[in-house]
Amino acid sequence: MLAVPFALAGPAPEAGAVVAVLLVACALVARTTRLRALAMSGALLLAPVLLVSDIWDSPQMRTVRDRPTAALAAVVLGLAALGLLAALMTRRPLLLPLLAVAALPFRIPIEVGGSSSNLLVPLYLVVAAGTLAFVVPALRADPELPEPKRAWEPGWLERLLALFVVLYGVQATYSADFDKALQQIAFFYVPFALLFVLLAQIEWTPRVLKACFAVLVGLGLVFSGIGYVEYATRHIFLNPKLIASNELHTYFRTNSVFFDPNIYGRFLVIAMLAVAAGMLRTTRGRVLAAGAVVLLALWAGLVLTLSQSSFVALLAGLAVLAVLQWGVRRTLLPVVAVVAVAGVAVLASPGTFGVDLDNLDASSSGRFGLVRGGGELFADKPVQGFGTGAFEVEYRTENRRTSGDAAVASHTIPVTVAAEQGVVGLLAYVALLAVALVRLLRGAAATAARAAIAAAFVALIVHTLIYAAFLEDPLTWALLGIGTALAAQAAAVPRRRRAHAQDGAAATPNGGLRTTDTSLPAT
Structure with missing residues (x-):
């Protein structure tokens, strides 16, 4: 029974990939909440179906094929967990940005299509739950009611993102390596575009920004600490290729929990620039001193990566x-x-x-x-x-x-x-x-x-x-x-x-100013 939806997607995976990117494009440029919710839910459902149908006959899916009942039970449990997380996000909106930032760096090695890929499984779960938390109330709302006012409205950036994603899907249809293109669409373009839409709709108050900043910098410090341990013990936790490379050279590169020193360095650069930006906007001595200590710790972690691309990126930032x-x-x-x-x-x-x-x-x-x-x-x-x-x-x-x-x-x-x-x-x-x-x-x-x-x-x-x-x-x-x-x-x-100002002028005679408080809420 599990094979039915995958078999339906199997005859035309190229067409399915095009439909998936079209749904993503619609989610990026849609100006109504209901249309955006429909497009997001369609993309979220179609991407994994296309992916699993593509690898259904591969060895890593043998367990699923041989034990459909256990696989179905796992799917049900996963959906229940997603529903619970979505409900928590609905009650506590701060959870979505915090979990999204926290999940950004974590990759899990998984065999896909005959090769090992380092996938952002925790982030996929956060995006899926966040999408569910957005889609369910949006589709249950009365379509006759006026659209709620939001600060974000899709513009040229969203149109160009949509265009690039659609081109990516269309040009995959004549690729010599369609399987890889499909995996890129399912693992990257679909979930990350949904992440963009979710984050763009959040009201980023000072409280939310400070909390996400703390998560970002905290992770950077933890990862740097792991890098210190790797350097001190001369033992790499992940990436067999890096282990072999270190054995062949006089230098030693660290990668912390990342599978690539350069991607690790990229993350540290982002954290360092966030700290530096905060230091430039304050004159408080304690804050500057704490920032300097944090930057020193992150810089030491970056140096141990020996990532030249990260050094150049840091200078540019x-x-x-x-x-x-x-x-x-x-x-x-x-x-x-x-x-x-x-x-x-x-x-x-x-x-x-x-x-x-x-x-x-x-x-x-x-x-x-x-x-x-x-x-x-x-x-x-x-x-x-x-x-x-x-x-x-x-x-x-x-x-x-x-x-x-x-x-x-x-x-x-x-x-x-x-x-x-x-x-x-x-x-x-x-x-x-x-x-x-x-x-x-x-x-x-x-x-x-x-x-x-x-x-x-x-x-x-x-x-x-x-x-x-x-x-x-x-x-x-x-x-x-x-x-x-x-x-x-x-x-x-x-x-x-x-x-x-217009409301005040209209409420007073001869365009006079009101004396009541018209201060704005914090944004």
Whole structure:
């Protein structure tokens, strides 16, 4: 009986993938609560059905096939747990943002489609419960009643996110590795887009922001502590490839509970920028001292990752904070000086920084060659690309590489987009970046929270130019969702003031001012 819905999805998985991304797009751009709720519920139900139907005949599903009763019981228990968590979120709205932030870094290794994937299972549960908490009351509400007023209204950013997601699904239909594209849609694009919608609709009060800040920084400190233990004991808890790499080199890289030192470093960078943004907006000595201690602890954890991409991302984020605090003119000269000193240091002693100027491919761990190969793939199919998820397959074919252990991910998001999605996808990607930066940076200097979000997003973009995972990283969607909500709340304040002023003028003779209190609620 469990096989029935999966069998129904089986004959046309490509069509199912397109329907899934169309539902996600509708959830992103819908202007009515009911339509958004319908689209979100459809995407949430369809994505796992498509995924399980795709891997139904694989060895890891043998237990489910052989024991359908036990599998059905597990599904029922899981749905009951989701319902309970959704009910708690409905009663206590603070739970959703707190649990979402807390679940962002935790990945669990699971065998999918013949390979091991590190999946954000806790975050999936939070997103599913949050979606359920939103969908049920939205669908039960009387459709004849007027829409409740909300600060967030979908704009160009949501339209471009929807466009990119739809392109991703459509271009998966002619990919040489459709299974990977489908997994990306089910594991990343669908749940993370729903996360964006949920976070964008939250009222981010100072209390909510402080609580999420405490969770983010607290996790960063805990992860750093685990990294210290790894370095002291010379024992890596996860990632067999990193263990082997450490045994071959004189240096030792830590990854804490992450499967990748660079993704670990990315998380620490986000936490450090949040702390730095708060320190720039206070003059209290105790707060500055505590912030300095926290930054030192996080910095030590970051150093032990030896993640060059994370170091560069941190510098980019700090530069954004400096511009927002002191302006471009005061920041430009120090930034140029730092870049110049770094360049001179690398040129003077390239070996110290692991750089071989005569062999850039070796000094970049093969990434220079991967970027060049990605460029060649783009030149072969510049308009439509090879299809989403196809980079590794096409790169191996183009370069006749058969080793399954060889790294063939481009580690440079624009190159991946260009090779897989061609000019069409590349234009959508560039437009998305431009609109996202405008939304997050405009007015970001007003508060520490908005400055931290803007700086973190710029740092993440820089990181993806050197490493990987842009829209495949939940941090991207979380930063966009929170930043969108904060920008909408800031834009709503002048409108409320004008409305209060108009109400006051209308309630007094000859347009006079009222003497009653018209102060605004905290936003």
